[in-house]
Amino acid sequence: MSLVLNTNISSLQAQNNLTKSSSELSTATEDLSSGLKVNTAADNAAGYAIATRFQTQIGGLSQASENASDAINLAQTAGSALSQITSNLQSIRDLAVQAANGTYQASDRSAINTSVQQYLSEITRIANQTTFNGTNVLNGSTSSLSFQIGANVGQSINVQLGQGVTTGQVGQISEISTGDISGAFVNASGVSGSSISLSGLSITGADGTSYTFSGTSTATSAQDLADDINAAGINGVSAAVNASGGINIYSTGELSVKGAALTGANGSGFNLTTGAVAYGASGLGNAASGLAATGVTYTDGGTLSASGSLAGGDVLTVDDANQLISRIDAALTTVSNFSSTLGAVQNRFQSTISTLSAQQTNLTSSQSSIQDTDFAATTAQLSQAQVLQQAGISVLATANSEPQNILKLLQ
Structure with a gap:
C-alpha cells in the first residue's frame, strides 16, 4: 500500500463506518426511548401510512363503542320510565275492576275516580318529562334517533321512538x-x-x-x-x-x-x-x-x-269502568311492546359493542406489529452499534496517525 500524505483512504473508510454505526446507534436509541420502530415516515414510508390509517380506524371504533353505550343508556332510561307507566296502568286497571262492581254507589265510584285521574296524569307527566340529554324519548316528539356505531360513514343503527305513551296516545279500542x-x-x-x-x-x-x-x-x-x-x-x-x-x-x-x-x-x-x-x-x-x-x-x-285513548277515561259508571279496563289492556299491550323493542335494542347495541371491541383489538394488534419496537432485537442492535462505534473511534484514531510515518522517512 502506498504511503501518501494528501489522501488518507484508511481514515475516510473509518469515518464512513463510524458514521454508519453512529446512525444505527442513534436509531436504536430513538426506538428504545419511544417504544416505536416507525417514528417518522422516513423510517418506513409504507408502514407509517398503514399504521396511521389503522390509528384512524381504531379511534373511530373506540368512539363508536362509546356511542353504542350511550344508546344503551338511552334505552335503559326509557325502559325505566315505561316500567313506572306500566305500574300506574296496572293500578288504574285494579281501580277500574273495583269500580265495575255493582255494590258501589255513585259517590264511591267518584272517590275511586279521583285516584284514577291522578294515575292518568302521572302517566302523561312521565311520558312528557322523560328525556335523555334533552331529547324526549316517550311522548312521540322524537320519531327516531340514529346512532353511529362504526368508524365510517353510514355505519349506524336507527332506533324508532315515534310511539308516544301519554294518555292521549295509548288505549285505542x-x-x-x-x-x-x-x-x-x-x-x-x-x-x-x-x-x-x-x-x-x-x-x-x-x-x-x-x-x-x-x-x-x-x-x-x-x-x-x-x-x-x-x-x-x-x-x-x-x-x-x-x-x-x-x-x-x-x-x-x-x-x-x-x-x-x-x-x-x-x-x-x-x-x-x-x-x-x-x-x-x-x-x-x-x-x-x-x-x-x-x-x-x-x-x-x-x-x-x-x-x-285513555285521555278522559273515568270509572264513574260500570260501563265507563268496563270501557276503561279494555283501554288499559290496549295501553298495556302498547307499552309492553315498546318495552320489548327497547330491550331488544339494548341487546343489539351490547352485541355491537362486543363486535367493535374485537375489531379494535385486531386492528391494534396489526398496528403494533408495524410500528412497535421489539425491545429484545433492538437492544441487541444497540449493543452492536455501541461496540462498533467504540471500535470505529479507535480505528479512526489509528488511521489518522498513519501520515506521521512519513516524517520518519524525512529524518
Whole structure:
C-alpha cells in the first residue's frame, strides 16, 4: 500500500463506518426511548401510512363503542320510565275492576275516580318529562334517533321512538254497544230465562281472526251471552253487560260483529247488531268513517278500527269502568311492546359493542406489529452499534496517525 500524505483512504473508510454505526446507534436509541420502530415516515414510508390509517380506524371504533353505550343508556332510561307507566296502568286497571262492581254507589265510584285521574296524569307527566340529554324519548316528539356505531360513514343503527305513551296516545279500542236485548230471552209464553242459539254469531278479533259460534252454543241472558263471548278467547275481544240491558263488545284492535241471524227464544229472528252503536274508525258498510265520540249506528258485519285513548277515561259508571279496563289492556299491550323493542335494542347495541371491541383489538394488534419496537432485537442492535462505534473511534484514531510515518522517512 502506498504511503501518501494528501489522501488518507484508511481514515475516510473509518469515518464512513463510524458514521454508519453512529446512525444505527442513534436509531436504536430513538426506538428504545419511544417504544416505536416507525417514528417518522422516513423510517418506513409504507408502514407509517398503514399504521396511521389503522390509528384512524381504531379511534373511530373506540368512539363508536362509546356511542353504542350511550344508546344503551338511552334505552335503559326509557325502559325505566315505561316500567313506572306500566305500574300506574296496572293500578288504574285494579281501580277500574273495583269500580265495575255493582255494590258501589255513585259517590264511591267518584272517590275511586279521583285516584284514577291522578294515575292518568302521572302517566302523561312521565311520558312528557322523560328525556335523555334533552331529547324526549316517550311522548312521540322524537320519531327516531340514529346512532353511529362504526368508524365510517353510514355505519349506524336507527332506533324508532315515534310511539308516544301519554294518555292521549295509548288505549285505542273499538267498541260495539247494543241496546236492551232481554226480549230475546223471553219465550212465546212470556217466560224469561229461555235460551237463544248463537249459531249465527260471528266475531272477528284484533288479529283479524274470525270466530264463529257453533250451533250448540246457547245463552239464557245478556250476562250469559257476554260470558260466552269472553270464554271463546277471541284475540283482544271482551264483552260485558251494559246499563241498558244489552252488551258492550270491546276489542283492543279491529272488531267486526255479524249477528243478524240469531234465533230468539220465541222462535223469531234476533239481530244483535241492529241499532247497535259503534265507537271506532274505518268502513262500516254504509256508515260513515271517522266516527265521532258519540258513535254511529253499527252495520252488521262492518269493520271497526281502534280509536280514542285513555285521555278522559273515568270509572264513574260500570260501563265507563268496563270501557276503561279494555283501554288499559290496549295501553298495556302498547307499552309492553315498546318495552320489548327497547330491550331488544339494548341487546343489539351490547352485541355491537362486543363486535367493535374485537375489531379494535385486531386492528391494534396489526398496528403494533408495524410500528412497535421489539425491545429484545433492538437492544441487541444497540449493543452492536455501541461496540462498533467504540471500535470505529479507535480505528479512526489509528488511521489518522498513519501520515506521521512519513516524517520518519524525512529524518
